Amino acid sequence: MKVLMRGNEAMAEAAIRAGCRCYFCYPITPQGELVEYMARHLPRHGGVFLQAESEVAAINMVYGASAAGVRTMTSSSSPGISLKMEGISYLAGARLPAVIINVMRAGPGLGNIAPAQGDYFQATKGGGHGDYRLIVLAPSTVQEAAELVMLAFDLSDRYRVPAMILADGMLGQMMEPVELPAPIPPEKIPPKPWALTGAKGRAPNVASSFDLDPYRFREILRALWQTYREIEKNEVRWEEYETEDAELVLVAYGTMGRICRTVVRQARKEGLPVGLFRPITLWPFPYEPLRKLAERVPVLLTVELSSGQMWEDVRLSVEGRAKTPFYGELGGVVPTPQEILSEVKKYVR
Amino acid sequence: MSVNVQIPAGYVPVYTRPRSLSEARFTYCPGCHHGIITRLVAEAIDELGIQERTVGVAPVGCAVFLYEFFRCDFAQAAHGRACAVATGIKRANPELIVFTYQGDGDLAAIGTAETVHAANRGENITVIFVNNQVYGMTGGEMAPTTLPGMRTVTTPEGRDVRATGYPLRMSEMLAQLDGPAYITRQAVFDVRHVQMAQKAIIKAFQNQLEGKGFSLVEIVAACPTNLHLPPAEANRWVVEQALKYFPLGDLKVRD
Numbered sequence: 001m002k003v004l005m006r007g008n009e010a011m012a013e014a015a016i017r018a019g020c021r022c023y024f025c026y027p028i029t030p031q032g033e034l035v036e037y038m039a040r041h042l043p044r045h046g047g048v049f050l051q052a053e054s055e056v057a058a059i060n061m062v063y064g065a066s067a068a069g070v071r072t073m074t075s076s077s078s079p080g081i082s083l084k085m086e087g088i089s090y091l092a093g094a095r096l097p098a099v100i101i102n103v104m105r106a107g108p109g110l111g112n113i114a115p116a117q118g119d120y121f122q123a124t125k126g127g128g129h130g131d132y133r134l135i136v137l138a139p140s141t142v143q144e145a146a147e148l149v150m151l152a153f154d155l156s157d158r159y160r161v162p163a164m165i166l167a168d169g170m171l172g173q174m175m176e177p178v179e180l181p182a183p184i185p186p187e188k189i190p191p192k193p194w195a196l197t198g199a200k201g202r203a204p205n206v207a208s209s210f211d212l213d214p215y216r217f218r219e220i221l222r223a224l225w226q227t228y229r230e231i232e233k234n235e236v237r238w239e240e241y242e243t244e245d246a247e248l249v250l251v252a253y254g255t256m257g258r259i260c261r262t263v264v265r266q267a268r269k270e271g272l273p274v275g276l277f278r279p280i281t282l283w284p285f286p287y288e289p290l291r292k293l294a295e296r297v298p299v300l301l302t303v304e305l306s307s308g309q310m311w312e313d314v315r316l317s318v319e320g321r322a323k324t325p326f327y328g329e330l331g332g333v334v335p336t337p338q339e340i341l342s343e344v345k346k347y348v349r
Numbered sequence: 350m351s352v353n354v355q356i357p358a359g360y361v362p363v364y365t366r367p368r369s370l371s372e373a374r375f376t377y378c379p380g381c382h383h384g385i386i387t388r389l390v391a392e393a394i395d396e397l398g399i400q401e402r403t404v405g406v407a408p409v410g411c412a413v414f415l416y417e418f419f420r421c422d423f424a425q426a427a428h429g430r431a432c433a434v435a436t437g438i439k440r441a442n443p444e445l446i447v448f449t450y451q452g453d454g455d456l457a458a459i460g461t462a463e464t465v466h467a468a469n470r471g472e473n474i475t476v477i478f479v480n481n482q483v484y485g486m487t488g489g490e491m492a493p494t495t496l497p498g499m500r501t502v503t504t505p506e507g508r509d510v511r512a513t514g515y516p517l518r519m520s521e522m523l524a525q526l527d528g529p530a531y532i533t534r535q536a537v538f539d540v541r542h543v544q545m546a547q548k549a550i551i552k553a554f555q556n557q558l559e560g561k562g563f564s565l566v567e568i569v570a571a572c573p574t575n576l577h578l579p580p581a582e583a584n585r586w587v588v589e590q591a592l593k594y595f596p597l598g599d600l601k602v603r604d
Binding site for chain 2: 021022024048050052053054056057058060061062063064065066067068069070072086087090094196197198199200201204205206207208209210
C-alpha cells in the first residue's frame with residue numbers, strides 16, 4: 001500500500017522499521033519534520049527519543065547507545081553535521097555502527113535553508129579528523145530515501161562502519177507516494193557480541209578509538225581498511241538510465257539526479273542521445289562502472305548543486321577517457337531541466 | 350603489566366585489590382590522588398555487587414586508561430562528552446549501572462554543556478569528578494578550576510582573574526538545578542576524608558540503583574607533579590589553598 005509522505009517523514013518511519021530504538025537530535029531546518037515524526041512515533045515502539053542540548057551531545061549519545069548494542073540514529077542539516085563530525089570520527093574509530101542523516105542545505109556558514117549539495121566532500125572525504133570512511137548513500141526519491149535508510153542500518157551493522165544518508169532540503173520537504181519497506185523483526189537483527197552489556201561471564205568489552213602504541217594502532221587501522229576494501233568490493237550501487245546509445249551522459253546524484261532524469265526524457269523527445277549515470281553510493285564511489293562508460297561515451301557532464309565536488313571523483317574515474325565538463329548551481333539555487341538541457345546542447349546536437 | 354602477590358602460608362590478607370580492578374598497573378604519577386579515587390570507585394562497585402552490570406565511561410585526561418584498570422565494560426569518550434555518552438548507554442539499556450569519571454578540564458571546560466544538561470535532565474547516572482585544578486596529562490595548563498594566582502604553564506605569572514576569570518565552582522552551579530539528586534564535594538588528603546569520600550561514592554551508585562537520578566561526587570585532589578610539590582606537601586596544599594575555594598560537604602541531597 002502506498003502512502004503519501006514527506007521525505008523527512010519517510011526516512012524517520014523507515015528508521016523505526018529498520019529497528020532504530022534510540023534517536024538523538026537537535027532542531028535544525030530543513031529536517032524538522034524528521035525530528036517531529038520521531039518524537040511522535042518512536043516512543044510508541046518502545047524506543048528512546050531525546051532532544052539533546054547540542055548536535056555535539058546528540059552524536060555522543062548515539063555513540064553511547066550504539067556501544068550499548070542498540071540500533072541508533074541522529075539527523076541534522078549541514079551546519080549541524082559539521083558539529084557532529086568529532087563524534088562521527090570517534091564512531092568510525094571505535095567501530096560503532098550508527099546512521100546519520102544529513103538533509104543538506106546551502107553553505108558555508110549559516111548559508112540558507114534551500115537545497116544544496118555542498119557537503120559531498122565532508123561526507124565522502126572525511127569531515128572529521130583521521131583516516132576513516134563513512135558509507136554514504138544518496139537517495140533521489142522519497143521511495144529510495146526510505147529504502148536506503150533501511151539499507152544504511154544493515155550495512156552499518158554488518159561492517160561496523162557508520163553510514164550517512166546524504167539527502168537535501170528538496171528531498172526532505174517533497175511529498176511523494178511511497179511503499180514503505182516491511183519492518184525488520186528484532187530477532188532478525190544480528191547479535192552484537194562486542195556490545196557493552198555488562199561483563200557477566202565474559203571478559204570486559206571496550207568501545208574505544210584510542211591506542212598509544214603506533215604499531216598496535218596501525219594494525220587496528222589496517223583491519224579497518226580491510227573492511228573498507230570489502231565495502232568497495234561488495235556495496236557499490238548506481239543507476240544507469242538510457243545510457244546504451246548515449247553520446248552524452250549526465251552524472252548527477254540525489255535531487256540533481258532526479259532532475260537530470262527529466263532532462264534525459266526531454267532530450268530524447270528532441271532526438272538527442274542523452275543518458276544518466278546516477279551514483280547511489282557516494283562512498284564507495286562507482287569508479288569502475290563510470291570508467292567503463294567513459295570508454296564508449298565521449299562526454300560525461302557532471303551536474304551538481306555545488307561548485308563541483310563529486311566532479312573530482314568523476315574525473316578520477318574517467319582519467320581522460322572522455323570529456324568531463326561541469327555544470328553547477330550555487331547558494332541553494334536549483335537549475336531547471338531547461339537550463340540543463342541548454343548546457344547539454346553545447347555538446348550534442 | 351600485571352602484579353601478582355603471593356600470600357605466604359599462615360598470613361591472612363587484610364587489604365587486597367578490589368575484584369572490580371584488573372591486574373593492570375595504574376598509569377598515575379606518584380602521590381596523585383587519582384590512584385586513591387579509582388580504587389574507591391572499584392570498592393564501591395564491589396560493595397554493591399554490581400561489577401557485572403556496570404559500564405564505565407572513560408574521559409580524556411589522566412584517567413584516559415581507566416578502561417584498562419577496571420574489570421567492567423567501558424566506553425572511551427571524546428574529551429568532555431562523557432555525560433552525553435553515558436546518557437546514550439543508560440537510555441539504551443536502563444538495566445546497566447553507568448558511571449563517568451572525569452577531570453576538571455573534561456567536565457568543567459570542554460564538557461560544561463554536556464555535564465549541565467545531563468544533570469538538569471536528572472539523568473540516572475553516577476559522575477565522579479576529580480578536581481585537581483590543572484590539566485595534568487597535557488603538561489600542566491590552566492584549568493577552569495585553577496586558583497587565582499596559581500602558576501601553571503599557561504599562567505606562568507599566576508592566574509590573573511582579570512584576564513582568565515575565576516575558578517569555576519561546578520558543584521555549586523549544578524546544585525542550583527532541580528534535576529540532580531545528589532551533589533557533594535569530598536577530598537582524599539587523609540584517611541578520614543578517604544573514608545568520607547568512599548561513603549559518598551557508594552551513595553552516588555546506590556542512588557542510581559534506586560533510580561533517584563543524577564549523582565555527582567566532586568573530589569578536590571592534588572596533582573603533585575604539576576604543583577611541583579612532594580606528595581605530603583601537595584596534600585597540605587589541598588587543605589590550605591584549594592579547600593578555601595572549594596569547601597567540602599554536601600551541596601544537594603534529595604531524599
